Amino acid sequence: MSEPFIVEVWGKLAGVVLKEGDAFRFHAxxxxxxxxxxxxxxxxxxxxxxxxxxxxxxxxxAGRSLGKACH
Structure with a gap:
């Protein structure tokens, strides 16, 4: 079994990627x-x-939604 890859975006845990056959599957x-x-x-x-x-x-x-709410 291959090692999982941790996926982070700007310090936020997004998910884990595992090798499955010829592909890498993302698990949120x-x-x-x-x-x-x-x-x-x-x-x-x-x-x-x-x-x-x-x-x-x-x-x-989200920024657009907040902008509309502030007007």
Missing amino acids: MASPFLALDGAAFAKPGLARLAAARLDNDQTRA
Whole structure:
């Protein structure tokens, strides 16, 4: 069995990546990253990149929501 890869985004635990056959499967550990749970990637680094993009998209969406509420 291969070693798990811990995926963190800006200090937040996003999930764990495990080798499954020819792919690396992402297992989410926090709610912002549940959209990626079970996704397969060719390389572990691609899972981290996907988690970072997802986190960035959600952060921007939350900022827009807060901006609307403040006006």
